[in-house]
Each structure stands twice: as C-alpha cells, then as structure tokens.
Amino acid sequence: MSVEFIRINELTKCYKDKAHWFKKGKDVTIGPVTFGLKKGETLAIVGDAGSGKSTIARLLAAAEAPDSGYLTHNGVAVDWSDTSFFCKNIRLIFQDAQKSLNPTIKIGEQLEQPLIFNTKLDAEERQVKINSSLRMVGLLPEHAEYYPHMFSGGQAQRIGIARALILDPEVVIIDEALSPLDPSLRAQVINLLLELQQQHQLTYILISHHITLIKYLSDRILVMDDGKIVEQGEITSVFANPVHDKTKKLLHSLDM
Numbered sequence: 001m002s003v004e005f006i007r008i009n010e011l012t013k014c015y016k017d018k019a020h021w022f023k024k025g026k027d028v029t030i031g032p033v034t035f036g037l038k039k040g041e042t043l044a045i046v047g048d049a050g051s052g053k054s055t056i057a058r059l060l061a062a063a064e065a066p067d068s069g070y071l072t073h074n075g076v077a078v079d080w081s082d083t084s085f086f087c088k089n090i091r092l093i094f095q096d097a098q099k100s101l102n103p104t105i106k107i108g109e110q111l112e113q114p115l116i117f118n119t120k121l122d123a124e125e126r127q128v129k130i131n132s133s134l135r136m137v138g139l140l141p142e143h144a145e146y147y148p149h150m151f152s153g154g155q156a157q158r159i160g161i162a163r164a165l166i167l168d169p170e171v172v173i174i175d176e177a178l179s180p181l182d183p184s185l186r187a188q189v190i191n192l193l194l195e196l197q198q199q200h201q202l203t204y205i206l207i208s209h210h211i212t213l214i215k216y217l218s219d220r221i222l223v224m225d226d227g228k229i230v231e232q233g234e235i236t237s238v239f240a241n242p243v244h245d246k247t248k249k250l251l252h253s254l255d256m
C-alpha cells in the first residue's frame with residue numbers, strides 16, 4: 001500500500017444555532033477529526049444523518065473554512081485560504097449532477113471555467129483539455145456544445161465526473177453521488193470511477209449509506225458519531241470485527 005500524502009489534523013467546525021424566544025440555541029461541533037489519505041485508496045466515511053460527514057467533505061473541498069485544525073500535503077502544512085491548492089487537488093462530485101450544472105450555459109463553457117480560474121492554459125489548450133476530459137468519461141467532444149437538459153441522468157453524472165477531474169486532482173470526494181442512480185447506471189458509473197482511479201492513482205473519499213457499495217469500493221472506513229470519529233481501520237477488519245457499538249449498529253442497519 002502506498003504512503004500517506006495528506007493528513008488532516010484535529011479539524012474542527014462549530015455551527016452556532018441562533019436562539020429564539022421559544023428555543024434555546026444549541027451549538028453543533030464537528031470534530032476534532034484526524035485522519036490520513038493514501039494515494040490510490042478509497043476511504044469510506046459513514047455515520048448517522050447529522051454526524052458530520054458532509055461537513056468534513058465541505059471543509060476538505062474548502063467550501064467552508066474550519067475553526068481550527070490543519071492539513072498537511074506531503075508533510076507541508078497547507079493554509080485553508082490557499083484556494084488554489086484545494087480547487088486543484090480536492091474536488092467534489094455532487095449528489096445531483098443535473099442540478100449542479102447551470103442550465104443556461106453550454107457544457108464546454110462549464111468545463112472551461114475551472115481551467116480559466118486555476119490554470120495558465122490558453123484557449124486552444126483549454127479546448128484540448130475539455131475534449132480529452134469528455135472522452136475520458138465516455139462522452140464526445142461535440143457534447144461541449146450541448147446544454148445540460150440535453151443529457152440523460154447518467155450522462156449528467158459523467159459530466160460531473162469530468163468537471164471534478166478536469167484539473168487533475170489527487171482527491172475526489174463522492175458525497176452520496178452514486179445513491180440516486182438506478183442500479184445499472186450506478187454499476188456503469190462505478191466501473192468508470194474504478195477505471196479512472198487506476199489510471200490516475202486517484203484517492204476517493206466515499207460518503208454513502210449504501211453498505212454493499214462501501215464494502216465493494218473501499219479500502220478503509222471511518223465511522224462518525226455526533227461529530228467525532230469513533231472507529232477507523234481497514235475495511236475487511238472493521239467489517240469482520242467492529243469494535244464500537246455505533247459501528248456494529250451501522251453495519252447492521254445500513255441499506256443493503
């Protein structure tokens with residue numbers, strides 16, 4: 001197994017719940033959480049609704065800043081305000097691919113935006129990259145001229161993957177992005193993700209309630225409860241011998 005290249009240290013996010021005259025405000029704290037990521041692995045994050053899985057995803061994609069904690073990349077600390085690091089290296093695949101696309105803008109232009117903001121490629125080089133990204137997910141360069149409504153759900157998910165991969169990231173977060181797909185489409189998208197992971201040594205963070213999917217795709221698992229990590233380890237050993245009560249309950253209750 002390859003070595004750890006990203007380490008998340010004591011990451012914490014606090015949400016202040018405003019008090020109303022009829023209700024006392026209750027603050028929510030996610031963390032502190034500490035874990036590492038290895039090249040080419042898939043780490044599953046599981047937990048009940050509200051346990052903090054998506055908060056971790058949003059923090060890692062720099063959609064929000066943590067209140068404390070830090071991240072190291074190959075041993076070097078990265079500042080959360082370094083948006084270019086996060087944009088380039090850690091990308092999210094959205095749950096609802098169709099809704100995450102702007103209906104009024106052609107796909108090619110939507111794929112071009114991250115290239116304009118995060119690379120020094122000129123217009124011609126950007127076009128080459130857009131074409132190769134579309135091909136990589138089984139679509140055609142002609143699709144760059146289409147609008148989102150002209151795609152099926154499966155094709156829209158492929159565009160979501162192309163958009164996540166267009167900056168050649170090291171980490172891709174898949175936050176419940178596979179669950180809404182019907183089984184045959186899901187199988188196609190999973191095969192595509194596995195192929196791309198092999199080709200590009202991608203590291204996936206998989207957030208899902210789907211136990212079979214987690215077992216099939218993941219190398220390691222991290223179990224969250226009430227904002228904290230209560231168990232983490234290799235998928236085979238955690239499934240064979242869950243230690244924490246929450247893990248035991250989740251492994252029995254998650255959707256088969």
Ligand SMILES: Nc1ncnc2c1ncn2[C@@H]1O[C@H](COP(=O)(O)OP(=O)(O)OP(=O)(O)O)[C@@H](O)[C@H]1O
Binds near residue numbers: 050052053
């Ligand atoms: N912007 C916000 N403002 C206030 N509280 C928030 C905010 N975002 C998340 N929370 C709270 O933080 C906690 C964790 O939410 P989060 O969405 O990370 O959970 P989750 O494990 O992803 O849940 P689910 O499986 O339902 O997506 C919840 O109590 C939620 O209400």
